[in-house]
Amino acid sequence: TKWVFSFGDGRAEGKAGDKNLLGGKGANLAEMSSLGLPVPPGFTITTEVCTHFYANGRSYPAELKGQVEAALAEIGRITGKAFGDPERLLLVSVRSGARASMPGMMDTVLNLGLNDETVEALGRESGDERFAWDSYRRFIQMFCDVVLELDHEVFEEILEEEKDRKGYELDTEFSAGELRHLVALYKEKVEAELGKPFPQDPHEQLWAAIGAVFSSWMNARAITYRRLHNIPESWGTAVNVQAMVFGNMGETSATGVAFTRNPSTGEKALYGEFLVNAQGEDVVAGIRTPQNITEAARIAAGSDKPSLEKVMPDAYREFVTISQRLEKHYRDMQDLEFTIERGRLWMLQTRSGKRTAKAALKIAVEMAAEALISRQEAVARIDPSSLDQLLHPTIDPKATREVIGSGLPASPGAATGEIVFTSDEAEEASKAGRKVILVRVETSPEDIHGMHAAEGILTTRGGMTSHAAVVARGMGKPCVSGAGGLRVDTKNGTLMAMGVTLKKGDMITIDGGSGQVLKGKVAMLQPELSGDFAQIMQWADETRRMKVRTNAETPADARMARSFGAEGIGLCRTEHMFFDGDRIVAMREMILADTEAGRRAALAKLLPMQRSDFVELFEIMAGLPVTIRLLDPPLHEFLPKTEEEIEEVAAAMGVSADKLRHRTETLHEFNPMLGHRGCRLAVSYPEIAEMQARAIFEAAVEAAKKTGSAVVPEVMVPLVGLKSELDFVKARIDAAAKEVMAETGVTIDYLTGTMIELPRAALRAHVIAETAEFFSFGTNDLTQTTFGISRDDASSFLETYRQKGVIEQDPFVSLDIDGVGELVRIAADKGRATRPEIKLGICGEHGGDPASISFCEEVGLDYVSCSPFRVPIARLAAAQAAV
Ligand code: PEP
Numbered sequence: 001t002k003w004v005f006s007f008g009d010g011r012a013e014g015k016a017g018d019k020n021l022l023g024g025k026g027a028n029l030a031e032m033s034s035l036g037l038p039v040p041p042g043f044t045i046t047t048e049v050c051t052h053f054y055a056n057g058r059s060y061p062a063e064l065k066g067q068v069e070a071a072l073a074e075i076g077r078i079t080g081k082a083f084g085d086p087e088r089l090l091l092v093s094v095r096s097g098a099r100a101s102m103p104g105m106m107d108t109v110l111n112l113g114l115n116d117e118t119v120e121a122l123g124r125e126s127g128d129e130r131f132a133w134d135s136y137r138r139f140i141q142m143f144c145d146v147v148l149e150l151d152h153e154v155f156e157e158i159l160e161e162e163k164d165r166k167g168y169e170l171d172t173e174f175s176a177g178e179l180r181h182l183v184a185l186y187k188e189k190v191e192a193e194l195g196k197p198f199p200q201d202p203h204e205q206l207w208a209a210i211g212a213v214f215s216s217w218m219n220a221r222a223i224t225y226r227r228l229h230n231i232p233e234s235w236g237t238a239v240n241v242q243a244m245v246f247g248n249m250g251e252t253s254a255t256g257v258a259f260t261r262n263p264s265t266g267e268k269a270l271y272g273e274f275l276v277n278a279q280g281e282d283v284v285a286g287i288r289t290p291q292n293i294t295e296a297a298r299i300a301a302g303s304d305k306p307s308l309e310k311v312m313p314d315a316y317r318e319f320v321t322i323s324q325r326l327e328k329h330y331r332d333m334q335d336l337e338f339t340i341e342r343g344r345l346w347m348l349q350t351r352s353g354k355r356t357a358k359a360a361l362k363i364a365v366e367m368a369a370e371a372l373i374s375r376q377e378a379v380a381r382i383d384p385s386s387l388d389q390l391l392h393p394t395i396d397p398k399a400t401r402e403v404i405g406s407g408l409p410a411s412p413g414a415a416t417g418e419i420v421f422t423s424d425e426a427e428e429a430s431k432a433g434r435k436v437i438l439v440r441v442e443t444s445p446e447d448i449h450g451m452h453a454a455e456g457i458l459t460t461r462g463g464m465t466s467h468a469a470v471v472a473r474g475m476g477k478p479c480v481s482g483a484g485g486l487r488v489d490t491k492n493g494t495l496m497a498m499g500v501t502l503k504k505g506d507m508i509t510i511d512g513g514s515g516q517v518l519k520g521k522v523a524m525l526q527p528e529l530s531g532d533f534a535q536i537m538q539w540a541d542e543t544r545r546m547k548v549r550t551n552a553e554t555p556a557d558a559r560m561a562r563s564f565g566a567e568g569i570g571l572c573r574t575e576h577m578f579f580d581g582d583r584i585v586a587m588r589e590m591i592l593a594d595t596e597a598g599r600r601a602a603l604a605k606l607l608p609m610q611r612s613d614f615v616e617l618f619e620i621m622a623g624l625p626v627t628i629r630l631l632d633p634p635l636h637e638f639l640p641k642t643e644e645e646i647e648e649v650a651a652a653m654g655v656s657a658d659k660l661r662h663r664t665e666t667l668h669e670f671n672p673m674l675g676h677r678g679c680r681l682a683v684s685y686p687e688i689a690e691m692q693a694r695a696i697f698e699a700a701v702e703a704a705k706k707t708g709s710a711v712v713p714e715v716m717v718p719l720v721g722l723k724s725e726l727d728f729v730k731a732r733i734d735a736a737a738k739e740v741m742a743e744t745g746v747t748i749d750y751l752t753g754t755m756i757e758l759p760r761a762a763l764r765a766h767v768i769a770e771t772a773e774f775f776s777f778g779t780n781d782l783t784q785t786t787f788g789i790s791r792d793d794a795s796s797f798l799e800t801y802r803q804k805g806v807i808e809q810d811p812f813v814s815l816d817i818d819g820v821g822e823l824v825r826i827a828a829d830k831g832r833a834t835r836p837e838i839k840l841g842i843c844g845e846h847g848g849d850p851a852s853i854s855f856c857e858e859v860g861l862d863y864v865s866c867s868p869f870r871v872p873i874a875r876l877a878a879a880q881a882a883v
């Protein structure tokens with residue numbers, strides 16, 4: 001087996017495509033070398049050795065030693081040097097390199113091969129004894145830290161003592177002789193601490209460093225990093241061994257990092273920093289202020305330190321040429337590392353550069369314009385979720401964040417305001433022109449007005465599909481939910497967080513993108529939706545097959561969704577239309593009435609409100625499909641809770657508060673989510689469905705007259721498990737349609753369909769499709785009922801599950817493709833078997849999640865429907881799924 005791949009001198013045994021085997025760094029070093037770029041020669045020990053290492057009690061394959069020797073000899077041949085030979089000194093660096101970049105997982109070892117003998121050779125060859133001893137000193141420190149696990153602080157102490165003794169301020173004041181003495185002290189220390197001398201044999205050093213890199217794959221830092229970034233343990237890391245080049249050989253040497261385009265704005269201009277007479281670690285360490293690479297950047301930054309363009313014009317020109325060549329070759333913005341040794345440029349790394357969402361759009365659009373990539377590739381380059389950053393105000397990355405707590409990133413965007421603890425306070429404050437954050441343990445339908453009035457919502461309980469999260473997303477308001485570390489004391493008007501006690505009126509900021517809660521007011525950046533954003537969206541629309549609709553019930557949401565490109569409404573949750581103002585009283589009347597006559601009286605009040613809402617929605621969505629779902633209220637959300645509310649409803653109904661209290665108690669349910677909701681309500685009280693259907697059809701007639709374009713309402717029945725349930729409700733819908741048509745003399749085309757949100761419905765979809773003209777997958781409930789996990793209580797333990805690695809992702813956020821997805825697939829297939837032209841869509845929260853959207857494309861759904869602010873994300877994700 002080939003375990004070692006060499007590169008250098010215009011050749012390489014590997015290539016950019018070998019990332020799995022060689023890691024990202026190794027594959028790109030090989031590629032650059034093949035391109036004839038100046039890369040210090042070296043070799044990569046493959047990730048398969050890492051796998052072997054762990055599968056065989058931390059031992060190496062038998063052939064490895066010979067292959068490493070041969071590769072070292074090859075470096076020697078290219079450089080005219082020999083590893084371990086003081087006469088022809090060859091020093092190497094040893095670095096890890098996994099498939100995915102894992103910054104900080106494992107430190108680098110530089111200058112490997114130095115010992116008491118070779119240090120003299122380095123002094124002779126470089127003509128700089130001081131440099132040689134300083135390199136040796138650094139090497140001992142680095143090697144001990146990374147390989148021998150001897151903390152670098154023991155050396156810092158020695159260094160400081162010596163500085164004090166000499167009265168020096170800076171390390172650079174030491175002479176060569178003094179550094180030699182320091183090295184002696186370092187070595188004594190190593191022997192005292194470890195009970196054996198610092199290894200002098202370069203080969204012993206090399207194998208110890210290789211072993212340290214492989215071992216680092218399983219250190220705590222790496223394990224945590226992998227968990228956070230979903231990197232499988234089985235990938236392993238590669239090890240790169242490379243001839244040293246020195247950026248610290250005096251004033252004609254330098255080291256730096258650069259991006260081929262600006263990673264924060266996307267502007268097409270080389271962007272980077274360097275330090276004269278320094279090694280790579282010095283740039284990162286941030287002790288010295290780096291200089292700009294280009295003159296233009298120096299001027300823009302107002303820096304008085306000369307640019308690379310000025311101080312080393314030849315190396316600069318070569319670097320510009322190489323960076324342009326690499327960008328063309330990889331067809332993407334590159335992140336580069338380089339070293340200049342005595343005027344000679346060496347490339348140490350290239351990789352695709354990380355960038356902000358804004359920069360990603362600009363770079364993709366401009367690269368397509370430059371014909372470097374196709375439009376389709378431009379669309380594929382953008383991470384759909386990152387668009388969230390662009391649709392809402394975000395926290396200025398330059399601002400300082402004083403984090404006082406964190407919860408779930410329930411609805412994106414950042415918001416700042418005064419703390420208020422009740423919805424009434426929120427409304428009052430907002431009427432007075434003050435900006436507030438509504439802070440609650442959890443929210444309920446009675447908080448709608450407060451949520452509307454607030455800039456953002458913070459709850460200490462509840463998950464990603466809690467009331468607060470769903471409603472906030474719908475409204476496009478930032479929300480952090482389930483911030484369990486915070487304690488709300490509504491009575492005393494305080495919020496306790498990490499030792500800080502905040503009062504009502506104090507300023508806080510929430511970041512719904514990260515879930516962070518910050519103290520005070522923080523600087524924000526405003527969204528921008530034209531330009532590059534609009535261009536990528538247009539290209540995405542040309543590519544995708546699935547339609548993108550929105551979940552909306554208020555005109556404001558519907559309009560916003562239209563402006564984001566929604567192609568209709570996929571879910572109008574009619575019960576949400578009754579949260580506001582006096583409507584909730586009429587709604588409660590209807591729920592609490594104990595006779596049909598009582599209900600009809602309340603329904604008569606609701607009908608005109610409902611009709612006018614629908615007319616408005618039909619007008620906003622003129623010509624586009626609108627799916628209206630019949631009432632699906634988990635009753636507990638609507639029952640009056642306070643004494644005041646009970647009295648209010650009692651008065652409206654003309655009954656005693658006592659009687660109403662009793663009725664409320666009768667309606668109490670132990671599991672409201674599995675209780676008297678959805679179509680069950682329509683079966684118990686058909687007059688509700690009749691009223692709603694009537695409102696829909698009357699509105700359709702009216703809106704068609706107003707807009708002049710036909711309205712084809714899609715009437716949707718929730719929580720169906722039996723075909724007979726749907727048949728029962730459909731009979732009422734059809735009857736209402738007939739009546740309205742007879743009354744108005746206008747023919748109405750409409751569809752009747754159902755949500756698929758119960759496993760039974762999915763399994764019996766072929767039968768249900770005999771009646772249903774469309775299915776809309778309600779994956780919130782389908783996830784809840786498939787897993788048997790309450791969507792309201794899930795967050796408390798699902799996070800623990802995630803942390804312990806029992807599940808990878810919250811199934812309420814990203815569709816569980818194996819389980820819930822299987823039911824979706826079954827239902828889609830069965831539905832089409834009965835009714836080939838059946839319309840299929842999804843309207844659970846997953847309709848705005850890119851991974852779930854990709855699955856929807858795979859099973860051939862006709863559309864996805866999501867909250868307004870997710871519409872652009874869904875458009876892009878649907879386009880990416882289609883190619
Ligand atoms: C669902 O269950 O996925 C759904 C869209 O309905 P709701 O969230 O209103 O229960």
Ligand code: MG
Nearest residue numbers: 757778780781
């Ligand atoms: Mg549902």
